[in-house]
Amino acid sequence: MIEATHLTKRYGDIVAVDDLSFTVKPGRVTGFLGPNGAGKSTTLRMLLGLNAPSGGTVTVDGVPFAGHPRGLRHVGALLDAADIHGGRSAHAHLAALARSNRLPLTRVDEVLHEVGLAKAARRRIGGFSLGMKQRLGIAAALLGDPPVLLxxxxxxxxxxxxxxxxxxxxxxxxxxGRTVFVSSHMMAEMSQTADHLIVIGQGRLIADQSLEDFAARDTSKTVRVQTPDLADLANVLTAEGASVQKETDEVGLITGLTAARIGDLAHQHHIALHQLTSENTSLESAFMSVTTASSDYLAGEAR
Incomplete structure (x- = not known):
C-alpha cells in the first residue's frame, strides 16, 4: 500500500505538490491523472525518495521507500524508459540490478521472457525502439517480484x-493482490485498465474515487431523445436550462438534464417519447470538466 499524507514539495516560490493526501490500495489498478504540470512526476519521485518532500510524508507499507533494504524487492518502478545506459545489453542492465538487490540471476531471463525481449537480451539498448525500452523498464520493475509497482x-x-x-x-x-499505481495521459487506456483514480491539478487533490464514479462526473453527458413532438419538447427542456441539438425532425441530443428528468418533463407535458437513451459517459470528458480550471497550459485559450 502507498500512503501520502499532507505531501508538499516547493521549488522556491513554486509549489509543485500542495498538501496532497491519498492512499493507493492493493488488489486494484489505480490510475494517477492530472494535466501537464500537475505534479504527478514529482509525487512519484518523492515516493521513491528521489526528491525530498518539503512537508508531509509518503510511505510504502508504512515505511519510507529509503527504509526498505533491497528496494526492488519492495517496489518496482518505471519512471523514464529512455534514461538508461545505451551501451549495455538488456541482459547486462538487468543483471546489474539483480546483483545490487541480491536477486537470483535466473530472474533476468524470466522477466525478459515475460516482457517479450528474450530474443533481444544480448542486443545493446542504444539500438532499441522506445517501445522496447518501455518493455525493458517494465522488466526492471518486475525483477524483484515486488508487492508494489508504479x-x-x-x-x-x-x-x-x-x-x-x-x-x-x-x-x-x-x-x-499487488498495489499497482499508473500515471498516464491516455484516457482511453485508463478507462479500460484502471479500477480507481487519483486526479490532481496544480499539485492538489481533485478526485479520489472509482473509475465509474469519476466518469459519472462528466458534465457534458448527452441524452438522445426521439419524439414526434421534438419542437414542443425542445421548448420545455430549454425552459429548464437544457441545450437541445436537433439531429433529425424527430431526434435530438440533450445536455444539461438527466434522462430521468427529461422523461418526467415529457410526461408532465403529455409529449410522447419513442426513445430516451443516456449516451455513455466519457472518462476524457469527465477529466476535462474537472481539471480545466487547474490546467497550467491551455492551447489557444486565454486564462
Missing part, C-alpha cells in the same frame, strides 16, 4: 499489441 507513462511508444499486453499485465498484477 509506472509513469508506461504506454508511450508501444504498438497496439504492446498496449494490450500491458493492460493485461497490470490487471494480472492487481489480481495477484
Amino acid at each position: 509506472f509513469d507513462e508506461p504506454l508511450n511508444g508501444l504498438d497496439p499489441e504492446g498496449v494490450r499486453w500491458v493492460r493485461g499485465l497490470f490487471r494480472r498484477l492487481a489480481a495477484d
